Amino acid sequence: MHELGIVFYIIRDVKQAALEHSVQKVSGVVMNIGEVSTIIPDYLTDCWRWAADKEDLLRGAELKINTIPAVTYCEDCHAEYGTVAHGKICPRCGSEHTCLLRGNEVEIKEIEVPNE
Amino acid sequence: MDPVKVIEIKKSIFADNDEDAARLRKELKEKGVFLLNLMSSPGSGKTTTLIQTIGRLKDRIRIAVMEADIDSDVDAVKIKEATGIPSIQLHTGGMCHLDAEMTRQGLDNVDLSQVDLVILENVGNLVCPAEFDTGAVCNAMILSVPEGEDKPLKYPLMFSVCDVVVINKMDVLPYFDFNLEKCKEYIHMRNPKAQVIPICAKTGEGVDAFAAWLLEQVCNWKKQ
Numbered sequence: 001m002h003e004l005g006i007v008f009y010i011i012r013d014v015k016q017a018a019l020e021h022s023v024q025k026v027s028g029v030v031m032n033i034g035e036v037s038t039i040i041p042d043y044l045t046d047c048w049r050w051a052a053d054k055e056d057l058l059r060g061a062e063l064k065i066n067t068i069p070a071v072t073y074c075e076d077c078h079a080e081y082g083t084v085a086h087g088k089i090c091p092r093c094g095s096e097h098t099c100l101l102r103g104n105e106v107e108i109k110e111i112e113v114p115n116e
Numbered sequence: 117m118d119p120v121k122v123i124e125i126k127k128s129i130f131a132d133n134d135e136d137a138a139r140l141r142k143e144l145k146e147k148g149v150f151l152l153n154l155m156s157s158p159g160s161g162k163t164t165t166l167i168q169t170i171g172r173l174k175d176r177i178r179i180a181v182m183e184a185d186i187d188s189d190v191d192a193v194k195i196k197e198a199t200g201i202p203s204i205q206l207h208t209g210g211m212c213h214l215d216a217e218m219t220r221q222g223l224d225n226v227d228l229s230q231v232d233l234v235i236l237e238n239v240g241n242l243v244c245p246a247e248f249d250t251g252a253v254c255n256a257m258i259l260s261v262p263e264g265e266d267k268p269l270k271y272p273l274m275f276s277v278c279d280v281v282v283i284n285k286m287d288v289l290p291y292f293d294f295n296l297e298k299c300k301e302y303i304h305m306r307n308p309k310a311q312v313i314p315i316c317a318k319t320g321e322g323v324d325a326f327a328a329w330l331l332e333q334v335c336n337w338k339k340q
Contacts, residue, residue, distance in 0.1 A: 014125075107126065107128045108125040108127050115120055
């Protein structure tokens, strides 16, 4: 279960951030998840529910997912194109000299805490 | 007043592990120890390949093995019985990969002043181990013929982080639709720098080439 492992890292980092900001309760965590990050959002939120509810800090906190579209850059013709639709081969010039610009993020964007 | 306050974090969940791995690599460099991270699917022949490789290198360099599995110690016992070299078992406690911290905990149980090469046999899995830097100097992976030539297309990250791809079970090639040239092409699409070494761990064919590659990496690391 790949996503469960990822959830443990998210929880560790959120706990660390909560400590740094003297936060006692987190109500939401917003993630930036790239389209080609190998993470399945539904599995991630399922694993989150199971694991987060075991932590006082995170009980009931919602995991929100922001999907970052994957974009690839062609080093030969300098085109930028959608990675999911076209993969490694540039649809404009057919080159294989391409690299991923964005879309593999697994990033905590922000945490939400109840305003008291 | 808004019901919630937002605190911006903007941090990759891999960031801490990447830093930790870089630190571990530096410590290993100072101690003159080369760490190889060996990855593959379950059943590709990692342990058999290791036994064959260690047999060719153990009189020239000092080797230790760390076996990472979700449970059991069958691999560590097998390595120790077959090669006589120190071998320890790490349990990941259900996790599908090792990270730098777990690797460090494992290395604490190895006498690093007595070894040149530590081989970490990662959990059999082509997804998560590729995402977590263990602190290893080189990454190697084994792809076996029955798994199919298209694996580099399905698990691109794994193939892009590897310095060497060993193609195992070459003896069964006639029974499978596995095109070695096509497979090499797919690997190089993902990673033009990856070395590809076909072997048969069961008969030992091709293992000399892998052992020579590994010995060269270890010598370079200790020399630099």
